[in-house]
Amino acid sequence: MMMVELGVSSPLAAVVAVLGLEWSYTLRNVVAGAAVLGVVGGVLGSFATLRRQSLLGDTLAHAALPGVCIAYIITGSRESLPLMIGAGLSGLVGTLFYLLITRTTRIKDDAGLGIVLSTGFGLGLLLLTYVQNTGGSGQSGLDRFLFGQAASLVRNDVITMSILGAIALATVVLLFKEFKLLSFDPDFAASIGYPTTMLTILITALLIVAVVIGLQAVGVILVVAILIAPASAARQWTDQLSTMLVLSGLFGAVSGAIGAILSSQITDLPTGPAVVLIATTLTAISLLAAPRRGLLWAAISRRRHRQRVQLASILHDLADAAAGEAGAVIPLTDLQAKRGVPGRLMTRQLAMLASRGLVARSINGREGWSLTAAGAEATAEASRRERVWKQYMARQMDLPVDAIHYDATEIERVLPPEALAMIEAELRAEDAAAIGRASDVVAGPPRRPSRPTARPGQAP
Amino acid sequence: MSIALVIMITGALVGASCAIVGTFLVLRRMSMMGDAISHSVLLGIVAVFFFTGSRSPILAVLGAGAVGLLTVSLVELIYRTGRVKEDAAIGLVFPALFSIGVILVSRFPSAVHIDVDHVLYGEITFVAFDRLTLFGVDAGYRSFWLLGAMTIVNALFVLLFFKELKLATFDRGFAAALGFAPTVIHYALMALVSATTVVAFDSVGAILVVAMLIVPAAAAYLLTDRLLVMLGLAVAIGSGSAIGGYWLARWIDGSIAAAMAVVAGVVFVACFLFAPRHGLVARYVQLFTVRRAFARSLLLSHLRLHPGGVSMETIGERFLWSRRMTSNVVTAAVQDGLVTDSPARRLTLTKLGSVQAQQVPGH
CATH class of the missing domain: 1.10.3470.10 (ABC transporter involved in vitamin B12 uptake, BtuC)
Incomplete structure (x- = not known):
């Protein structure tokens, strides 16, 4: 009681x-x-x-x-x-x-x-x-x-x-x-x-x-x-x-x-x-x-993020070297020279990408890697997302395009579909204008900032 | 030597050694870190007793110094995760370490040679019975040796690294830029705070030592703007409070360590009220003086612009002064021979008044 x-x-x-x-x-x-x-x-x-x-x-x-x-x-x-x-x-x-x-x-x-x-x-x-x-x-x-x-x-x-x-x-x-x-x-x-x-x-x-x-x-x-x-x-x-x-x-x-x-x-x-x-x-x-x-969760998610960035960078390098074409074989040594990471780490990461069907390995004299069709598509999609994101940030946040480093993979979570559509239309117009200018002048303006600046998914 | 004298000298040495490092705690806004260290060194002292069974003061100082640095590092570690704010980080670490110490003391008082009362009040009354024997020869009171050495170490550290400490305290960024390693200074200071707390532990316990660290230094901070003077004053106030505390405790039959803290508090309150420039009274006097001087400037400028004379009422209305304020300002000005009050109740400047009115800024 x-x-x-x-x-x-x-x-x-x-x-x-x-x-x-x-x-x-x-x-x-x-x-x-x-x-x-x-x-x-x-x-x-x-x-x-x-x-x-x-x-x-x-x-x-x-x-x-x-x-x-x-x-x-x-x-x-x-x-x-x-x-x-x-x-x-x-x-x-x-x-x-x-x-x-x-x-x-x-x-x-x-x-x-x-x-x-x-x-x-x-x-x-x-x-x-x-x-x-x-x-x-x-x-x-x-x-x-x-x-x-x-x-x-x-x-x-x-x-x-x-x-x-x-x-x-x-x-x-x-x-x-x-x-x-x-x-x-x-x-x-x-x-x-x-x-x-x-x-x-x-x-x-x-x-x-x-x-x-x-x-x-x-x-x-x-x-x-x-x-x-x-x-x-x-x-x-x-x-x-x-x-x-x-x-x-x-x-x-x-x-x-x-x-x-x-x-x-x-x-x-x-x-x-x-x-x-x-x-x-x-x-x-x-x-x-x-x-x-929690600190443990933060450590895990940091690790995951780092891996995602590294994988994206490898895809990017491959696409760059192969000019975006699927099937073009790039020697492993070239990739390693570009990225400057330990060979074993890169091999492991390439294997990871291969298991997702994005790259394919070919040994023809020496080891080389190529984008699969799916990989080429994914890379193109990633750079499209990055451009959309940058455009949005530059417009709405008043940031210079070069100052924007952000993980673009989650763009749909941030931007409503109408905004995405609008920005994509703007980008298409810009591309068309750039092609127009390029045909007028002999050397076209660079469509992407030169290599070392921004890259998909670099953490701010 | 009489017991009373031994206790007073011991207390004075506690006050001096604590005040030296305490000055930097107060100036570096780390007083609560001092509080945290003083609590958690209990664990160090107890752990050394518990695991080695030794009562060696050297080991106790080392153990407690380690726990003191552990406290500081843990607080910084937790704070740096960004999950917890700094004050809360301090409040998380020291109660936990102190609790472990208290549990060991309560559960195994005989194994660690100290009981809970010792933790709270220290055992300064026993210092007269604790003599040091070196090589079979009686070498005097143990507390004198320990606290004297600590005071000298602290004083030497401060004097040898005075420039570095000063710069690291007042302009950390600049100190780093000049290559003075403020972080090393920081940890050295924390280690000294820990060691001092341990050495003072037998005299004043784990908690009242905070009073000796912070209160005299804060009182000295109100008395001077010069670092060296502040150090000297803090040492004097700390030692003086310890001696005064002994007499207070005898008078009301209470704990000596607690009375030392109370006397230090009383000295602080006195400084807080009556310090020459930073005290409450002095500040009000300053405020009053400035207000009066400003009011007089307004009065003189106004009369200069109106040579025909102005009535008291008009002045009060013009500056929104109360009748009393107006009358005070005018009377003082008349007394100083700056203003004359004509029979028609109109105020005009005297010759001296016109001269002063021209010096009023803005005219």
Whole structure:
């Protein structure tokens, strides 16, 4: 029954059961608390990283520590709400001081962050040791704010965290459009009349809420990771802000929950570091393997592109040497001399082209290669595409024809059929004019830029 | 030597060695990289203890130096992929490395000789009991030797490569063009930051060392425009804060390392408010002075164009000044003998006033 109240779904209980753990009261609180933190931190951390303010989260977390101690000294309570309020206020003061010193003096952003972070944390530790040295043993509970101790969360803590988190998330949903514009183009947002200062204050306040939620579970020192890592991971999987927020919240919740479970089961494993390492692992996987943006995918597609360019260049060379005719045999040594690539690589590439039926090998005394009919057609088609593309770019983008190097093979994806037809008609007219001039004057103008300039499919 | 004196000297050496490298972190806008390094060297220290079982400070410095450079390279590597922005790259790397260090410390405190409190606060109170024995002879306090050597190394590096550091800091492109290898300077500096952090670790822990790196240097940056002076001031503020921190900690019975950070912060706030040229007060005074001087120029030029005299009200309306502003400007000008206020309440220039009015630019 309590499970339902805390919003923890039963599949998670099943997973925990499979792991051989008891789905106890403590574990439930721990997992719920860490998951709430992960969702809120992931969502608000996304805005912070997009706005290049991710380290502000680190600074205000450290600056929140004095507030925790002062709240404790004033109220004498170990309840989480007063401590969280103290933390939030103190984080706010730290942020304002950071803004004040960086806006009014020559101190730059990085030093401003470092100053507030280190003196705030120093003040917090000084107060913490003062509390510990003057009070009895019961005071040491404040320690949990340093590295986080999810196991110390009780049901009331989780409820407080959930309410704060729900308010923060609801604000994000309500002001999604405004926050989106603020994150990507604040100048434009200001120019169309958005109250950008208010929005900035609000989004920073929400970041403070996220940090405050995280303090007990992950601790002031490492809470920044729950803001940055899930957001950086989510960014790799999507270009859509809304999807990114959902994914980031999900990654955050998963890291929080798993980290909390591990830390509650393994003795002397602090929750903060456990959560951080899981979130970092997720980020590393995303950086490497996410489709399209992932580094592995990028390496594969770079390789493919290079190969395509090289194959196209060989076809081009063959066509040039054979004046576009199919069947004219060109000696391998000539091709190699032109391209300047290692012989084995070229042989392999020629074999690849042969397997696609574009070139044919003939050994007549010495090795030579010729275009097949299909190869000649493909080469002609490639140079046609290149010309169309260049013409389009020169017209529409105002670029000099020589400056255009672009993979022309995907031209149909970029240009609508009408535009293609129009440009082709223009090119035909130009060709006709060129032939006309050529018959007037003895030497016709060169129809193609001389060899080394542009070539089909050279990457820009 | 009394325990108090040993602690204060140790603190002062921490302050001095950190301030020297910290100055360049602040000027090169790499303060947060200093923060990252100071966190992640914990892993280096712990890993050396863990794998070699040795407490040799040389090994610890080497291990931590390696992890420090690893941090910098990882941040640059991640940032260069273009997938993550620079601040986020810093925020990804150091929490991860620090977490591994903390987990090792929490799980195997006896194997690594340090506990979590040591990571947070350092153990400066114990430095008086940690003496170095060389060849069977007592050679004095270990902290003096380590921190003294670090301070000297840092100072020598800065003095020997002063020109290179200065150029690489203020105009990296030009430094590269002249063949000063700013990248080598960069990594050397990062290595020194790492080493300094390790040596300071026993005194102030892994996190408060950031305060000693950045805060005194930033305070000094507000006091001067000259690099050498800034270095000297940063060292003085760092050492002074350390000594002041000792007394603060004794007074309120708290952590010495934390109190050192707090005193450094207080010194920074004082500089922020009262620094002669870059302080908040000085800037407001400057603003006020410029505004007043400008208002007086307007008044004098206006009166010069209207020799028949002008009433106070007209001037206020002409320049959109409030009644109070007008009255302040006019009273000051009358007091300085530039303007006379006739019985008919019409303002005219005195002789001195006409001379000054001719010097107003634009007329």
